[in-house]
Amino acid sequence: MSDLPGKRASPVLILLAVVATLAVAHCSQEWSAPPEAIAVKSPLAATPQALAAGAALFDDKCANCHGEKGKADGPEADKYWVKPQDLTEPRVMALMTEGEIFWKISEGRRPMPAFKEQFSEEQRWQLVQFVRSLVPKPPAPPPEKKTPPAKKSAAKKSAPAKN
Numbered sequence: 001m002s003d004l005p006g007k008r009a010s011p012v013l014i015l016l017a018v019v020a021t022l023a024v025a026h027c028s029q030e031w032s033a034p035p036e037a038i039a040v041k042s043p044l045a046a047t048p049q050a051l052a053a054g055a056a057l058f059d060d061k062c063a064n065c066h067g068e069k070g071k072a073d074g075p076e077a078d079k080y081w082v083k084p085q086d087l088t089e090p091r092v093m094a095l096m097t098e099g100e101i102f103w104k105i106s107e108g109r110r111p112m113p114a115f116k117e118q119f120s121e122e123q124r125w126q127l128v129q130f131v132r133s134l135v136p137k138p139p140a141p142p143p144e145k146k147t148p149p150a151k152k153s154a155a156k157k158s159a160p161a162k163n
């Protein structure tokens with residue numbers, strides 16, 4: 001059995017397996033901020049000025065990977081072994097607190113650079129506000145509307161059908 005020539009794993013295959021394992025391990029690993037960072041509230045409101053400033057910084061430093069609108073389609077998006085997060089994805093982004101986004105922008109995680117040296121705190125908060133503005137708002141939860149219209153129209157429809 002052991003004299004079969006193909007029996008020994010080639011070094012190249014071993015290397016590939018190791019790289020694949022590392023890549024999978026990286027992707028499946030949650031990137032979470034420490035609890036104290038998650039709890040931090042933005043000192044900056046999402047004013048038009050803050051959003052405009054954030055947009056300019058984003059265009060300059062983030063869009064090459066994340067895409068102009070945050071859709072992870074920047075020119076460098078496919079260059080790395082980890083795809084940039086789609087910043088418009090509500091299932092991911094709506095769950096993240098301001099503090100968490102701030103921390104992630106500050107610390108980075110390869111291949112995403114850390115921005116705490118490059119940007120002042122204020123600039124990073126402007127980015128946080130801008131990033132949050134990229135997430136489409138959930139389809140208007142209507143707290144004001146008094147009646148669920150679906151039921152009403154269904155009742156109306158079924159009434160004339162009987163006649």
Ligand code: HEC
Nearest residue numbers: 031061062065082083084085101104105109111112115127
């Ligand atoms: C070199 C490419 C690159 C650049 C430049 C970059 N990012 Fe990222 N970003 C990534 C990648 C890749 C991920 C996914 C990282 C991961 O999940 O390990 C990511 C993830 C994120 C996330 C989500 C983190 C999460 O938990 O999913 C946010 C928010 C973010 N980036 C914001 C920014 C902002 C703001 C900038 C500019 C200041 C920026 N990024 C610049 C590549 C980049």
